[in-house]
Amino acid sequence: MTQHGYEPSRITLPSGASPILAFTRDASATCGAAVVFPELGIRQALPPRETVVVRLPSLGPRQVSFSCGMGTYRGMIVLR
Numbered sequence: 757m758t759q760h761g762y763e764p765s766r767i768t769l770p771s772g773a774s775p776i777l778a779f780t781r782d783a784s785a786t787c788g789a790a791v792v793f794p795e796l797g798i799r800q801a802l803p804p805r806e807t808v809v810v811r812l813p814s815l816g817p818r819q820v821s822f823s824c825g826m827g828t829y830r831g832m833i834v835l836r
C-alpha cells in the first residue's frame with residue numbers, strides 16, 4: 757500500500773480456498789493504519805513498513821471488499 761492506495765486494488769482468486777493475503781504498508785501511505793473486511797468481521801492493524809498476513813475464511817464465489825476503515829483506500833477480492 758502506498759499513498760495511492762492498495763496496489764493492486766483488485767485481485768482475482770479461486771473460490772473455495774482460504775486466501776492468504778500479505779499487506780505491506782509503505783511509509784508514504786498517509787492512511788491505512790488498518791485493513792478492514794467489513795462483511796467478514798476482520799480488522800487488522802498495519803504498522804508502517806511491516807508485512808501483515810491476513811487469512812480469509814474459505815468462501816464461495818463472491819466479491820469481498822476491503823478498505824482502510826474510513827473508505828479512503830478501497831480494494832476488492834474477486835473469488836470465482
Ligand SMILES: [Cu+2]
Nearest residue numbers: 787824826828
Ligand atoms: Cu483511511
